[in-house]
Each structure stands twice: as C-alpha cells, then as structure tokens.
Amino acid sequence: MSEELRCRALTVAPGATAILRGVDLTVPAGTRAVLVGPSGAGKTTLLRAIAGLQEIAEGDIHVGERSMRGVPPQRRRIAYVFQEPRLLGHLDVLDNVALPLRAQGAGRSERRAAARERLDEVGLAGLAGRRVQGLSGGEQQRVALARALCARPRLLLLDEPLASLDPGRRAELRRLIARVQAEHEITTLMVSHDRAEAAELAQHLALMIEGRIVQQGDPRCLFERPASAVVARFFGATNIVQGRVRDGWMALGGGAIAVDGPDGPATVAIRPEHVCVGAAAGVRATVAEALYRGTDVHLGLDLGNGQRLEASCPVARAPTAGARVTIAVAADHVWRMPGEAAAPAGRSPAHVRDGSHST
C-alpha cells in the first residue's frame, strides 16, 4: 500500500521570485521523514506542491512509479493534515472522519464503520456522534488525523499539525503520530520548525533554507555532523569556530582543541552540551553569563581575545557568573565542517562567532 515519494529538481515560482529552488527529496516507502527549517523557508509550499495545491514550475514529483504532474489534488490520494484542523462544522465527528470515503462513493454504513475504526485508533471512539465545535484543539487535530488516514492514502503529509497545541498535548499527539504511522506503514512527510520534535519523529530528516534542502539524512547526522555553519546553527550547534589547524590542533582562547583532518584553515562546530565545563585540564575561561533554563544552565564563556563560547551545563554543577573555569571538548565532539570555506588569511587568531541563542 505504501509508496515511495520522490521530488526531483522541484521549482515553484508563483510570482517573480522562486519559493522552491530545485528541491530533491526522497522518502522511502513506509518511512517517516521530517522537513525542518525556519519560517518562510518554503516547507509548506513543498507540501502543497506534493499535494497538488501549488503549481510547480520545473521538476517532478513521483509517488511510487506515478508522476504527479498534471494530476489534480482530488485524484492524488495524498492525505494532508493542515496546521488547523479544517473540520466541517455541519457534520458530526464520525462524518468528518468519513469524508474521504464519501468522496470515493462508499455507502453510508461502510464509511461510518471504517471511520469508527480510525477514530478508535486516535483514541476518540467515544466522541463519534459529537459536533466538532465542542472539541479541544488536540481532539480536533486527532479527528483531522483520523480523517487523513480514513481512505488509505498512498502518502501522508503533515503540516505542523502540533503547532497550536500546548506542550503536554503536543508530546502525546507526537507519539500518536509515530504509532499510527508505524501501524499503517504509510510513507509520511511532516513539516516542523521544532528541531526537538523533528529529532524525535524523523527517520529521515531534511533541513530547508530559502527554498533549498541544504542537508538531509539520519537525524543524528544533521545534529552532530552539520554540512555547514547554517545547518549547525539551526540544529543548535551554536559554537562555530574558524581557525587554522596545525599538527591536529587548533587554537582556542589561551589553549587549543584537537581537530581531525589535514593542516590548514578549518571551521568547526561544537554543540553547547559538548563543552565540558570544569575539566581537569584545558582552556581557561570566565563565565560571562549564566542563564537558568529549567532543565539546564546556559553559559556564555569568555575565552579572552574577544572569543566567546556557549555551553550547556547540568543545573547541579553549573558555575555562577564571574567564575573562572577550565573547559575541554572531547575530540569526537569537535566537528570539522567539510563544505565550509575557511577563515580568510590574516584573520587569526581563531575567530569565534557568536551563535544565535536557541531555546
């Protein structure tokens, strides 16, 4: 039942400027991919193009062996869960879920029986006869999910379906999506701007920036081995250090860190949680800022020479602002980025750019 999704060199340009610029994305049959990116990157546009709601200028979309070019949305059999539930107010919950089967011409008892099954799957069996207006936001989105799955679609698209829910409900619904996807083995592409959500749900993760997919692959790969500074920053590797590698070492503050690869200019990414604060030996730093964030303490570290580093530290062991500390970074936590242009000559000692704070 489930089929592979393939986008090839997809370009969407509704106006003068292109929103998607040559997107290549493959989601293997029966797997779950998450597309992340900042607002306005074109994530929703990609989903709309796949569903047939947005005209494509160039490239092609295949679901299984079939090209979707020229196929109207009604005949694509691609289910879409929107950011808002988009339920029909004049129908009860069960008839809302049964809508796709009604579109296919199924009889009333048949479609209501199938809808009841789907409703049971999302844990709302008891609400079948209710009007949709009385449901909470989370319940409405579950109804929308049940509706999407009702007609056994070939592909499931989810456009930030959790965005408007509170954190508790969001985690619950996230697990529900993962479970239902696995049970139906339906090829799924979900859009999110929340990288933690993406890490939890994605079997395949893709980052889109300004209409291009800048990196895709295993989620850990994007978090820990970003292809560029842009990717690193999006996934929270906020320490981007440029410098020159000599004999496997790169200068950092008053000390140095071990960096893999040949000598020469290099840009490395270090995740804040991988900066070990209070090491026995390493680089001396002053805590410029300590920000309690509930689950950890975010530290702004001053290394001298105007260099700064961000670190995330367990609450119990966190130093206070003004403290002098020694930091170290394990060699396998220093990621030398392959695609990144090195610092221009004459710009040493190493220049540390201040990453944007992320929550």
Added chain:
Amino acid sequence: MVAERTLLSRVTAALLAAAFALPLAALVVRAFADEWRAPAVVPQQFGLRGVHEAFSSMSLEAFGNSLLVAVLTLSAALALGWPAARVLGERRLRRPGLIFGVLALPLLVPSYATATGLTEWFLRFGLADSLLALVLAHLVLVLPYVVVVLLAGFGPALRDLEEMGDVHGLSRPARLWLVTLPALRPTLAAAALLGFLVSWSEYGSSLAVGGGRPMLPLVLLPFVGSDPEVAAALALLFLLPAVAALVAATRAVWEPL
C-alpha cells in the same frame, strides 16, 4: 444591581418591541376596520371592505408580478454575485475598491433616476416595457447588496476548507454540496433575504421601466393617502412574502441542517 439591569433591559426590550409592534398593530386594525376615526382607540366599525378592495384582481396580478420579478432578480443576482464576491473576497483583484465602486454607483442616486437612464437603452435595444427590462433594472439595484453581503462569506477561511475538500478527493459538485454551501449558508441566506426585499419593495425603477405593468408597491402607494383601509390591507399582503423570506433566512442562518 443585577436585578436593576434586568429590569432596565426588560423595559428597553419592551419599548423596542412596542416600536415595531404598534405600527403593525395599527395596520392590522386598520385593514379590518370600515371606520376608525382619530380619537378612538378601537374602530367605530369593523369590516372587510379594505380587504375586499385589496384582493382585487389587479392587486393579485401585481402580487404575482412582484414575486416573479423578485425571484428572477434574486436568482440572477446570486448567480452573478457569487463569482463576483469570490473574486473580491479572495483579494484576487488589484483594485477591488474600484470594481466595487462601479458596482455600487447606481445606489448613489434615487432608483427612479437610474431606471430612467436604463430606459433610454432599453428603448434602443427593443426591451422597453418587457419583463426582462424590469428584472434588469432591479438587478442593477439588487446586485451591489448581494455582492457586499456575500463578500463576507468568501475569503481565506472558505478557501482553506475547499482545499481540504480537494485533497480528500471531493469532486467539484461534492465539494460545493458538502463544503462550500454549508460554510456559506448563513451568508447566502442573508444575501438572499436582502436581495429579495430590495426587489420586492422597489418602487422607483418599477415605475420607470415597468411600462404600466402592475407591481405591488405601485398599486399600494395611491391608496396611502386616499383610502387607508385598502392601503393597510395591501400592506399586510405586501408583508406576507417578506415575513416568509425573513423566517426562512433566519432559520437558515441559525438552525443546523
């Protein structure tokens, strides 16, 4: 405090009700009175003279004409107003204000003037004094109302719902029936009510292009000064379809399918 407010709101409601009910009550009483001179609160003599006069063959013909013209005008206005309101409501035009301004232009002068202008053209196209001319003249006045009310129903919210229908496989007719019409129902009802009432009570253009065809407002007016009993009975006749339209529209707006 709460009790006071309740009392106040009750008095207000009663006054408002009285303001609507008193003229209506006077009409009813007048229609069934043969003699009702000023100082008396109760008619000196009840009777059905006014009702008999009002239900003459001419006024019944006028009733039929007015109903036919109103229904035809409303149908045409909804058919033309629907796409116009969709285009305007979805902000698909660069200068929606200009289009709407042109559309609303006939409302800026008395309808008699608009219709007199139209008559010039009807004469030249051989439409003068025809039913079609009457419908067209009413349409010019009804369409802006219908469009401006329908406008509220079209927009991103409806488009979103229709997209939902598209991706879930609804054909165009199914989408219209299951998504668009239910979503537009209250707006449609309000537009239809307003459109019907504007045409139903239209006087000036019916006079200008009607070519002597009896229409209910035209038949009613001469009696207002000369024979209040007949005028009152005609007014009640006039009121019936309007009330029926109001009730139907109210039900469509507030009651579930």
